[in-house]
Amino acid sequence: PRDAVLGEEYGALSGTSGLTWVLDPIDGTRGFVSGTPTWGVLIALGDAEGPFFGIIDQPYIGERFVGTPSGAELTGPAGKTALVTRAARDLSQATVMTTFPEVGTRDEATAFAEVSRQARLTRYGMDCYAYGLVAAGQIDLVIEAGLQPYDIQAPIAVVQAAGGIVTDWQGGPAHNGGRTVAAANADIHAQALAVLGSCPR
Template sequence: MAIAPENPSALIRVAHMLADAVRPITLQHFRQSGLTAENKHSTGFDPVTIADRDAERVMRDILAAERPSDGILGEEFDDITGTSGLTWVLDPIDGTRGFISGTPTWGVLIAVSDENGPLFGLIDQPYIGERFVGGFDLAEVVGPQGTAHLRTAAPRTLAEATVLTTFPEVGTAAEMHAFQAVSGKARLTRYGMDCYGYALVATGQVDLVIEAGLNPYDIHAPIAVVQAAGGIVTDWTGGPAHRGGRAIAAANPQIHAEALALVQSVINA
């Protein structure tokens, strides 16, 4: 993956600036009794809150001042096409359902990407105070226990593995059955982690995250963090995952290959 044609420290600085700016905005509304959520879709439940919108507005304002030539792809507002070849991919609150439920597994996702995918990504959890970063030779988490290097888990069999996904239904019926083919062989399956699941892959706590129905802003930052920590993230064909859709994030190539073969055996049946 190509390195941006400039000093990466400038991009890293802006990424942290964005994350620092939105921490107090999200925390102002988290676990507050007056918080309301609108449903963005007429079918199902896809909530958005004032925290989502205010956080993304602030990030866009900072980028307009600091990086006016870069593009922006965010969840809540229209895309901006830049001229630099770089795009900031923003999800102000990944896991709004968790946010409005009071669970601390939502996060702020920030990535800077070129046409081939993310160059640098950041997963920030304001309430816990953890920030996971990956890219430009960085792979670390900063949190209540200090700073630690990120490293994914060593290879082990699927029978020994822990696998995560956000929703038990995963996506379509076929996608759900494909996930179940993996989870049925795993030692432990957990649900509801949103972006925090990818952070746990990067820390070496879990082996796999398997999801479907993703948007690009859901996956760019997780890709950067997991891959910087030594993991692998692809779609369900083994190709690039940064355009969204189906994704497998794995701690290592061995367990990725095992999971990929299982989901393909169901999807292609």
């Protein structure tokens, strides 16, 4: 009862414990409306430093990605599996995802396009499920712009618990949203920032 709550649908409720629950009941509304299983329910718990517990839940296909201080796991039809991000590789061999082809502002779209040009493969429209794929070691990068805190806090906890890194485009904290990059490892993260970091603020 003393925890704060921040949600997409109901705004912010203040608390006194220093902890905040961050909720997004349907992340990926277009995917939900389209009937594609890329949307999800996002739940995060964190403090002033950012989230340390997160859930990405896709109820239609029965998959739940969970990140805690002790690690990350996927619970699904096949049971429970520990989540570990991909090993380092060159950007030219990387798979990159984002939600919309029209990423953010013109400058942001230009920066993303340059990362995409250098990468092996770029895919669109995966919503929060893309972060689960980073945590599961299936892809290397998710790059977004214009996010809200409730869009990114649960993915931060899941990806980082699996061994990945999530920051803004300058390498700073990402839990307040805005421009974000989720990377499978420090090497691919640095390669992405080398391009994204030059984008005008």
